[in-house]
Amino acid sequence: MARRDRDEESTSFPTRIGRWLMLLAALGLLWLGGGIAYVERVESITVPSTEKTDAIVVLTGGGARLATALRLLNENKAERLLVSGVAQTATKASLLQAVLPAMPDAVQASSNWQGIDLQLLFDCCVDLGFEADDTAGNAAETASWAAARGYKTIRLVTANYHMPRALVEFGRYLPGFTVLPHPVRSDAMRVEDWWQRRTATAFLLGEYTKYLAALLRAHLGTQLTATLEQKAVTSAPQSVPVQPAAPPVEEKPADEKPQ
Template identity: 35%
Template sequence: MRKSGGKTGGKRRGRAKLALVLALLVLVAGGAYLAGGFMRFAQEVAALSTPASISGADGIVVLTGGSQRVERAVRLLERGEGQRLLISGVNPGTGPLSLSRLTSADPALFECCVDLDYAALDTVGNAEATVSWAREHGLRRLILVTSDYHMPRSMIELASVPDAPAVVPYPVSLEKLWRPDGAPTRLGLRLLATEYAKVLAVKARIALGVDYAHMRARQIAQHSSAGHAGTPEP
């Protein structure tokens, strides 16, 4: 009886050790996969550059998040690279006049050719607003202006919206995020790691068919009906 119990206990310990080894192998493989994916993502972002020439674009959209992005987009509009400009995700307290001053642009340009989107709270909202705006104005090819590290996720979100127009990426690089040798600074590395995690989450959401916009609208409705009006975090 003792021998049988000893053999059974030994088998259990053996299976436990095997399970532990397999779990460790899965963790190591998963870590290596994520590390390799992050390296590829960082290299992809580092390789982004503004196009040497832009042809055939009839609209420009800039996703807010920094004054440099908006300035670049306004300069493109001034050069005639697009017929209209959409600034998506504008702070509710910011109007056309303050933006024209910020970018040193003629206020008349904002009156005739610039549209402001105040509704978008995140990249999903930016993508939805962009496609709706392009459809409203009959625009088929857009120049997308946003930070280089934000460009991959923005392109994925735009492509996931039905009837999205063709997009020409126009990345804006911030000097504080990159060293002269092309490697990311400490701040740049943190931003890239955070953005890579968001890209993985977006890909998982799309693969699983999760309707984020519908889920967000339902959350807002629930908060409103419960008397807790507010805006969910982006």
């Protein structure tokens, strides 16, 4: 009997290992398939129409992003621009110098764009956000900035590969806002032939993994909010109807005794 038990255990152990390996392989294939779909989604995100919004928000990470945001601001696509995630040591002057290489040659030579002085444009209509360290921080910083100014529509400028994750975080921190995605193509990280370049493959699949984490945080946050709201409703004290107080009984004066 004991030998039979040992034989069964020795047989079941490899079986369990095989099942775990099959499960891991299935999860890996599922993750890889999702990554491919993610890249296809990145390629399919289109620039919205010329619709004007209350504000433009650009997430730091490349000169092309800021150059695109400044062009949109110069074309009167919004009243104001927030540059979110700026380094603590940065200034408007240093940002202008950093973005000039991404501008057309004529703009680089004169710092003038279609008759608009870029330094004046920075001074009048650009705000710098120093609080954000990641995409969720960008969204939180934008929410505070937009609420203080009464903005409700935002054009979001960031790299095309970063846009899906950014939209998840902005949807989490800015409920009720209209966020128009304005993706910027990155020459350094092309998505057309990403599978042929090891660096691009690793980068985009890493970005996809971050996107999944953002989706999970958003889902858990929604579930937690719903749970807390339900608890608040069930634990709220029930109102008890209060009976109106009876009117006071007037006391009649006692008859005076005869002298």
